[in-house]
Amino acid sequence: xxxxxxxxxxxxxxxxxxxxxxxxxxxxxxxxxxxxxxxxxxxxxxxxxxxxxxxxxxxxxxxxxxxxxxxxxxxxxxxxxxxxxxxxxxxxxxxxxxxxxxxxxxxxxxxxxxxxxxxxxxxxxxxxxxxxxxxxxxxxxxxxxxxxxxxxxxxxxxxxxxxxxxxxxxxxxxxxxxxxxxxxxxxxxxxxxxxxxxxxxxxxxxxxxxxxxxxxxxxxxxxxxxxxxxxxxxxxxxxxxxxxxxxxxxxxxxxxxxxxxxxxxxxxxxxxxxxxxxxxxxxxxxxxxxxxxxxxxxxxxxxxxxxxxxxxxxxxxxxxxxxxxxxxxxxxxxxxxxxxxxxxxxxxxxxxxxxx
Amino acid sequence: xxxxxxxxxxxxxxxxxxxxxxxxxxxxxxxxxxxxxxxxxxxxxxxxxxxxxxxxxxxxxxxxxxxxxxxxxxxxxxxxxxxxxxxxxxxxxxxxxxxxxxxxxxxxxxxxxxxxxxxxxxxxxxxxxxxxxxxxxxxxxxxxxxxxxxxxxxxxxxxxxxxxxxxxxxxxxxxxxxxxxxxxxxxxxxxxxxxxxxxxxxxxxxxxxxxxxxxxxxxxxxxxxxxxxxxxxxxxxxxxxxxxxxxxxxxxxxxxxxxxxxxxxxxxxxxxxxxxxxxxxxxxxxxxxxxxxxxxxxxxxxxxxxxxxxxxxxxxxxxxxxxxxxxxxxxxxxxxxxxxxxxxxxxxxxxxxxxx
DNA sequence: TCGATTTATGTAATCGATTACATCTTGTGT
DNA sequence: ACACAAGATGTAATCGATTACATAAATCGA
Numbered sequence: 001x002x003x004x005x006x007x008x009x010x011x012x013x014x015x016x017x018x019x020x021x022x023x024x025x026x027x028x029x030x031x032x033x034x035x036x037x038x039x040x041x042x043x044x045x046x047x048x049x050x051x052x053x054x055x056x057x058x059x060x061x062x063x064x065x066x067x068x069x070x071x072x073x074x075x076x077x078x079x080x081x082x083x084x085x086x087x088x089x090x091x092x093x094x095x096x097x098x099x100x101x102x103x104x105x106x107x108x109x110x111x112x113x114x115x116x117x118x119x120x121x122x123x124x125x126x127x128x129x130x131x132x133x134x135x136x137x138x139x140x141x142x143x144x145x146x147x148x149x150x151x152x153x154x155x156x157x158x159x160x161x162x163x164x165x166x167x168x169x170x171x172x173x174x175x176x177x178x179x180x181x182x183x184x185x186x187x188x189x190x191x192x193x194x195x196x197x198x199x200x201x202x203x204x205x206x207x208x209x210x211x212x213x214x215x216x217x218x219x220x221x222x223x224x225x226x227x228x229x230x231x232x233x234x235x236x237x238x239x240x241x242x243x244x245x246x247x248x249x250x251x252x253x254x255x256x257x258x259x260x261x262x263x264x265x266x267x268x269x270x271x272x273x274x275x276x277x278x279x280x281x282x283x284x285x286x287x288x289x290x291x292x293x294x295x296x297x298x299x300x301x302x303x304x305x306x307x308x309x310x311x312x313x314x315x316x317x318x319x320x321x322x323x324x325x326x327x328x329x330x331x332x333x334x335x336x337x338x339x340x341x342x343x344x345x346x347x348x349x350x351x352x353x354x355x356x
Numbered sequence: 357x358x359x360x361x362x363x364x365x366x367x368x369x370x371x372x373x374x375x376x377x378x379x380x381x382x383x384x385x386x387x388x389x390x391x392x393x394x395x396x397x398x399x400x401x402x403x404x405x406x407x408x409x410x411x412x413x414x415x416x417x418x419x420x421x422x423x424x425x426x427x428x429x430x431x432x433x434x435x436x437x438x439x440x441x442x443x444x445x446x447x448x449x450x451x452x453x454x455x456x457x458x459x460x461x462x463x464x465x466x467x468x469x470x471x472x473x474x475x476x477x478x479x480x481x482x483x484x485x486x487x488x489x490x491x492x493x494x495x496x497x498x499x500x501x502x503x504x505x506x507x508x509x510x511x512x513x514x515x516x517x518x519x520x521x522x523x524x525x526x527x528x529x530x531x532x533x534x535x536x537x538x539x540x541x542x543x544x545x546x547x548x549x550x551x552x553x554x555x556x557x558x559x560x561x562x563x564x565x566x567x568x569x570x571x572x573x574x575x576x577x578x579x580x581x582x583x584x585x586x587x588x589x590x591x592x593x594x595x596x597x598x599x600x601x602x603x604x605x606x607x608x609x610x611x612x613x614x615x616x617x618x619x620x621x622x623x624x625x626x627x628x629x630x631x632x633x634x635x636x637x638x639x640x641x642x643x644x645x646x647x648x649x650x651x652x653x654x655x656x657x658x659x660x661x662x663x664x665x666x667x668x669x670x671x672x673x674x675x676x677x678x679x680x681x682x683x684x685x686x687x688x689x690x691x692x693x694x695x696x697x698x699x700x701x702x703x704x705x706x707x708x709x710x711x712x
Numbered sequence: 713t714c715g716a717t718t719t720a721t722g723t724a725a726t727c728g729a730t731t732a733c734a735t736c737t738t739g740t741g742t
Numbered sequence: 743a744c745a746c747a748a749g750a751t752g753t754a755a756t757c758g759a760t761t762a763c764a765t766a767a768a769t770c771g772a
Contacts, residue, residue, distance in 0.1 A: 024721065030721085061727090066727085
């Protein structure tokens with residue numbers, strides 16, 4: 001049977017090149033990694049042999065010997081969420097520049113998938129880990145940390161020794177969102193949150209509550225809907241919203257996709273945005289600029305976040321710093337667009353009944 | 357200097373476990389990879405030693421010895437395009453199931469980035485390559501193929517020996533799109549294409565022209581705008597569209613993002629969709645269901661495409677087939693939604709002047 | 713030109729697993 | 743209880759590079 005015919009390849013090893021050039025393997029290795037250590041003549045001789053043989057070093061052997069894999073694991077909750085795609089772009093830009101590769105760990109919003117990637121990290125397939133997710137189990141995270149693996153937590157502040165956080169000002173932004181809505185005259189709020197199990201949500205909800213308090217309101221002034229960071233969470237929230245008699249007029253969604261889902265659904269019921277209900281998102285994904293009306297939202301510096309996170313990780317890998325020194329919080333900026341506006345009392349009957 | 361203090365880790369090797377259990381390294385290895393080859397008693401002894409020491413095999417050493425990296429390289433044109441994110445999900449589902457990891461090669465629409473990933477593949481960091489992109493330089497692709505590396509081309513039919521194609525019926529769908537628009541009464545067409553350098557575009561444009569011909573029209577009946585698969589391409593196309601006197605009434609966009617960008621832009625000029633202009637997209641991304649109006653489009657079976665592509669690659673890697681046997685074309689399905697409709701002659705003045 | 717010093721190259725150990733082969737145990741049938 | 747087969751375990755080679763150390767060659771000063 002000819003099953004192997006089309007895979008007939010002669011693997012060229014460093015020894016082959018050495019023989020061809022009439023030098024030792026050590027010399028070939030030096031020519032390739034540290035050319036200053038060899039004479040020009042030898043260098044040319046070896047390079048010619050490399051060229052003629054088409055030699056490319058076997059990276060696995062290099063990794064084993066040098067004990068550096070030149071790979072980084074990026075654990076993301078969901079690839080189809082543009083937020084993570086955008087962060088990943090930043091990470092990629094930074095890492096490839098330094099010659100590192102990215103191994104992708106996609107949880108697809110299923111927490112049980114983490115274990116696989118913890119194993120992968122623990123088996124030393126990577127030199128470091130970037131956590132774009134908030135709910136890595138503590139023991140998974142810890143065991144990676146304890147094994148000496150550099151880790152950077154992004155998108156969620158993990159309060160754990162030896163793990164720097166590179167995150168955005170979730171809490172501050174969320175509080176601002178509420179205050180912004182309050183300034184527009186809103187008195188009853190809706191909060192479309194992420195899932196409770198995510199650490200990121202803890203921060204944002206805390207900020208939300210701070211905002212509510214700062215604006216002089218209490219627990220009775222808001223409704224909270226929960227779900228993963230996807231469109232349908234917004235749709236489900238909208239359906240709950242529609243059932244309410246004294247409907248909130250100021251909605252904050254912890255992610256743009258939910259905000260968009262919400263708007264789509266309520267508009268289908270002839271509820272106008274922003275005249276009847278204001279919606280403010282979080283993330284600043286590109287798509288938020290193409291909806292109708294365009295979404296008011298907080299723009300996260302996603303690309304930058306990725307770059308900074310990767311940079312911090314590289315510094316950790318190269319032992320250029322202690323993890324403690326490097327927790328960073330990047331600011332987010334409010335993009336005031338079309339889905340928010342002042343409360344129009346006469347247009348919105350449910351407000352007539354509201355007391356506060 | 358305490359620079360290394362927090363990185364103090366004792367790496368446990370197989371020899372340590374062997375010593376702890378009082379057996380040879382060979383036995384430990386057997387226990388871990390092929391438990392049936394050892395006695396129950398020995399098995400338990402070794403496992404206890406593994407447990408107590410917390411041993412995890414060094415995967416790099418395994419890779420070197422077994423000559424299998426258990427990694428696959430996925431080269432994608434752009435991560436933030438939901439199309440690729442979705443395909444990647446399918447790939448991921450299939451590969452992780454088989455214990456393979458994914459190394460991501462993000463071109464970010466910049467062709468010059470390919471070289472890096474070709475090198476990565478050639479240095480045997482991966483067991484196979486999935487090409488989600490259409491413009492890998494022929495010599496790059498060929499050198500990977502010639503090195504014996506299994507490759508599967510997705511998203512674009514690469515006509516090259518030894519490289520199976522797992523793609524969708526681009527050409528057929530594009531032709532259908534034109535015919536569909538023609539059936540609605542449209543006579544002048546617009547085509548928002550991908551960039552010419554992409555192989556995928558060749559197929560789709562061929563299909564488009566077939567459709568034009570099949571509907572009894574000629575080169576004079578359509579306008580073509582070109583750009584990468586992003587929102588702004590649609591915006592730019594819309595601006596060109598707005599300058600035209602006898603505007604096309606049936607627009608086909610080779611990707612949903614462009615379609616959405618186009619619609620957003622023309623609606624800003626009070627042009628109604630679909631009353632004034634019909635738009636049909638290609639991809640079936642999730643967003644397309646959240647626009648207003650919802651986008652008529654061809655849904656690619658993106659997740660399935662990813663699964664099938666990965667499956668074919670695995671078969672190639674395991675030498676279970678010849679590449680020639682495995683070119684697959686998956687069908688796309690038309691989702692008739694709200695951005696397409698019959699031509700309304702009285703509402704659209706430019707049509708009054710049109711002759712055909 | 714000669715010895716001392718610097719520079720270039722070669723030899724062989726090493727990274728940490730797997731596995732072919734050799735050797736030692738155990739079990740079976742008589 | 744013995745011979746022999748089958749099964750379990752150990753020994754050492756191997757994967758393909760890098761690099762410490764040893765040695766050879768080139769350079770320099772007098």
